[in-house]
Amino acid sequence: MPKRSTPALAVTRAGRVAIVGRPNVGKSTLLNALVGEPIAITSPHPQTTRETVRGVLTVGDAQYVWLDSPGFHSPRTELGKEMNKAAHRAIRDADVAVVLVAAPADDGRNQPGDADRAILADLPAMPTVLAMTKIDRLKDKSRLLASLQSLSESFKLDAVVPISAKTGDGLTALLAEVRALLPEQPNLFEPDTLSDQPTRFFVAEYVREQILKHVAQEVPHGVAVVVERFDESEQVIVIDVTVHASREGHKKILVGADGKMVKRITAAARTRIERMLEREVRLNVRVRATRGWMDDVSRLRALGYGGRSQV
Ligand code: GDP
Numbered sequence: 580m581p582k583r584s585t586p587a588l589a590v591t592r593a594g595r596v597a598i599v600g601r602p603n604v605g606k607s608t609l610l611n612a613l614v615g616e617p618i619a620i621t622s623p624h625p626q627t628t629r630e631t632v633r634g635v636l637t638v639g640d641a642q643y644v645w646l647d648s649p650g651f652h653s654p655r656t657e658l659g660k661e662m663n664k665a666a667h668r669a670i671r672d673a674d675v676a677v678v679l680v681a682a683p684a685d686d687g688r689n690q691p692g693d694a695d696r697a698i699l700a701d702l703p704a705m706p707t708v709l710a711m712t713k714i715d716r717l718k719d720k721s722r723l724l725a726s727l728q729s730l731s732e733s734f735k736l737d738a739v740v741p742i743s744a745k746t747g748d749g750l751t752a753l754l755a756e757v758r759a760l761l762p763e764q765p766n767l768f769e770p771d772t773l774s775d776q777p778t779r780f781f782v783a784e785y786v787r788e789q790i791l792k793h794v795a796q797e798v799p800h801g802v803a804v805v806v807e808r809f810d811e812s813e814q815v816i817v818i819d820v821t822v823h824a825s826r827e828g829h830k831k832i833l834v835g836a837d838g839k840m841v842k843r844i845t846a847a848a849r850t851r852i853e854r855m856l857e858r859e860v861r862l863n864v865r866v867r868a869t870r871g872w873m874d875d876v877s878r879l880r881a882l883g884y885g886g887r888s889q890v
Contacts, residue, residue, distance in 0.1 A: 592761035593642035597670045599702070600679030601694045605712045609679065609744040610634050610645050613754075635768045641758045642766045646673055656873045675706045675760045677753070680730070682714045682741070683722050691726055699734045706760035708738045710753055715743040778856070779806045785851045786820055786864065789844045790833065797832045801825040801873065815859045818852070823869040830868040841866055 598606045614634035634645045670676060680695045691711075699709075711727060714720070727739050738756035742749035783804040790802055801824055808819040824830040834841050841864055849862040 590763055591640045591642065591765055592758055593644070593764050593766050594674035594761040595644045595646055595672055595767075596675045596677055596757055596761075597646045597673035598677050598679060599670060599698060601698065604679045604681050604695075605744050606679055609677075609710070609712065609742070612744040612747060612750060613643070613645060636754075637766065637768075638754065641754075641761060642768065643754070643757060643761070644767055670703065670705075673705070674762055675708065675757055676702055677708050677710055677757065678702070679710050679712050680726075682711050682717050683726055684716060691730060696730075696733070699730070704735075706737050707735070708740060708753070708756050708760070709734075709736045710749075711739070711741045712744055714741045714748060715746045779809055781855060782806050782809070782818055782852055783820070785855075786822065786844070786848045786862075788851075789848045790822065792847070793840060793844055794832055798824060798829045801829055802833070803869075811858070815861050816856060817861045817863075819863045820865070822864060822866045824866060825868075825870065825873055827868045827870075830866050833866045 598610060600606050611634075614636050636643045636645065678695075678699055680691045683691070699707075709727075709730060711723060714723060717723060723741055727741070730736070731739055737760055740749055740753045740756055742753055744750075783806050787802065787804045790798065790804075803823040805821045805823065806818065807821055808817065810817040822833060824833055832840065833844070835843075845862050845864045848864070849860050852862065853860045
């Protein structure tokens with residue numbers, strides 16, 4: 580009797596990919612474009628991302644687990660130090676690094692600078708793809724080549740890809756380059772997983788997103804958002820959130836005249852949270868002035884920053 584042939588086991592590639600780059604280079608925008616869902620919140624202000632946020636993308640036989648990290652910068656506060664530590668942790672946990680550098684502008688401004696080079700120089704020896712992003716801003720593409728060439732000569736790079744997270748240009752090429760560097764191993768998450776971050780994390784991020792949208796100028800990055808209660812035992816999900824502002828003045832701005840501002844923030848965040856949970860939500864937002872929370876390490880930990888703890 581002829582032997583039945585055993586079907587070849589499908590080989591899959593899966594791994595953690597750290598997206599690194601200086602603040603405001605476009606890391607969160609890229610992660611969102613890749614995963615197709617606004618997971619990491621974005622804003623035109625630097626240092627919006629405080630935690631390593633994961634998105635999972637499974638395409639065919641490849642699974643990409645994205646680690647988005649807060650940008651490296653010179654820390655001035657305890658919060659800044661925690662953010663740098665989180666960036667290093669993201670890289671240590673990763674199989675592949677995607678280093679984001681912004682394309683220079685048409686007038687030659689914004690050439691990749693010392694900050695970009697320092698990040699490349701600090702990277703441990705690991706598979707590395709350089710993605711030059713924001714190419715949509717550049718009409719004269721020859722500038723791109725000169726910039727890319729100078730970086731490829733100075734650093735050991737496995738691939739170099741020009742992209743635009745805004746238009747989607749080059750993202751397929753980026754995925755192909757990263758795929759080739761992923762280890763051969765089974766998927767790390769169920770293929771339909773979008774993220775392994777707990778729901779509470781997103782709830783806090785969506786509230787913070789609305790605060791940034793409404794009062795970013797007046798309250799520059801001075802809030803922490805903590806989910807105190809998440810109760811889904813009834814038909815309507817009840818969520819209590821406390822917003823910690825670092826100053827009494829900021830609290831007043833957040834609350835607004837007759838509580839109008841906090842009402843607006845709450846309504847917008849609730850709509851977004853309901854869309855995510857596909858359930859009706861009652862969202863209660865309380866604003867507190869917690870003086871100096873950005874500089875108090877133990878308080879930072881209690882609020883969920885640092886380590887792997889969650890908001
Ligand atoms: P991060 O701090 O590195 O996470 O940066 P963000 O993703 O928050 O992006 C910072 C700013 O750059 C935002 O205003 C984005 O809209 C903008 N941005 C990001 N990617 C692109 C891109 O590909 N093209 C253009 N023109 N702008 C971008």
